Amino acid sequence: MTYELLQPVFIISSALIAIGLYGVMTKKNMLKIILSIGLIDTGVNVLIVAMGYLPGGTAPIENGNYAVYVDPVPQALVLTAIVIGVSVMALALAVAMGYYRKTGTLELDKEGVMKW
């Protein structure tokens, strides 16, 4: 793995994760919190895809015409993680809808989600 090549990706993904964590910890609006979770997920996924990258690598499809191909395992992991992320987000939105129907608001109680 060439570390210099990955450095910009590290910066982008840690920035996404940090923004997401900040949003989850400070916001009280359910939709904003859900968006923040999406940012965290994206940051992690970017990092994992980048880890399998090789300079000049092609897609890992077995046809015999390639010399260098990228690692397929991180891509498989990220595909799984994306599917899980989407379904969790759909569920979170459904729960937010249910909460709205009961209370008429999307704001959580004053302490927000990190209340102990």
Place this chain on the structure above:
Amino acid sequence: MVSVPPVLLIALPLLFAFFAPLVNMWSRKAVKVYTLLVLILNATLSYLLFANVMQNGVVYEQLSGFYPPIGILLAVGPIGAILALLINTLSTIVYLTYFGEAENSVKFSMLYMLVTASSTGIVITGDLFNMFVFFEITAVGSYGLVASMRTKESFEGAFKYIVLGSIGSAFILLGIATIYGYLKTLNFYDIALRIDTMPPTARLMSFIFLIIGIGVEAEIFPLNGWVPDAYQGASNRVASFFSLGPSKAGIYAIARLIFTLLPILSGWQLALLLGVFTLIIGELAALMQEDPKRMLAYSSIGQMGLILIALSLHSETALIAAIFLMVGHALAKSLLFLGVRDYARGTLRNPLIAAPMFIGILSIIGMPPFPGFWGKWYLMKDLASQGAWLIMLVIILTAIVESVYYARFLHRGTGGEKRKLSRSETAAIIILASLLILVGIFPNYLYDPAVRAAASLLGGGP
């Protein structure tokens, strides 16, 4: 003895869960019976697997036609077999209480089977990413179970659980990515074999990521803020199910992390610190609660902290203590959550409920001759032999706090009107209490498997 392929424990309930709507179309009443039969089948299979592991040692099964480390490997060791048996048997008993309800939701039964299957999957898998997937199935199923009450509290609890669960799964992924980046493998054995080639900082980083991420399900500080809200918002049956299934699978994953995956000293110290924090915060918060269900949830957090302390000591006696504490906590807490009601509604006015709940409380506090006592006894023995007086002091002080708030619970629970319970609820509570008495009076039936589990884990196996 027939040898059961471990994959059946996951595949059958998953398959049957998706057939449940078809059964529902045929007859609405049949769904409960159908689910109970599936759960009984799974409990039987997990018993056969347990007997097989105790007789022949670790059972391996390779899936999907590829050889490990590329293909997925299931590896059932003694501790996995104990927990698979515990989860499947107790979830069957807790499901019995659903027969006393007028409500008949096919979705609830499906989610229940799904979470049982995926919790079992966590304790029998031998592949890190596979474990992540089972964690996610458990989590998504659990979110649904919390939200299924459709009250404001349950939506709020479910939302907090979803948020913290998503952050936790991002952390697990980061930990997996760190390990994969250095070792290019996800198989537990492969990782354990080559872990020394990873730089120490990267090892500690991935340990921190994984313990924080898994800590969501295992109710370990810092991502356990969902516990009181979700337990309060969920129905009693679901709270009881959580304390026997997902939380035990989570703590098993932490045990694998500490013993097989990343056995590093700095990691154990960190785990010990998290355990002590979790114990103190949980017990002190429980002391301040007015609502009995919330109090029990915080007490659960404290107990999970105690189990984490036992695991992070990394010795045979402490590991045996951890197994007794896990079994004791699963039995006692699922009993208490089934029986608990508001103080005004007279939790303890019915002797058929009060007596079993008293037994559960005695076990949690650590009174002989119940499993909780044996757990705390072995833990104290190990701490004394290591000379860890400060931790002993913390455990004794928190035990005093524990007895104070449970005494208050007993005192206030006797007020209010006399309470009626359905026959199935009473039956489940009495069965759980008699299991507590049996394990307490005959600890050898658990002690021998626990010794094997300790030997296997300390030897680097599953």
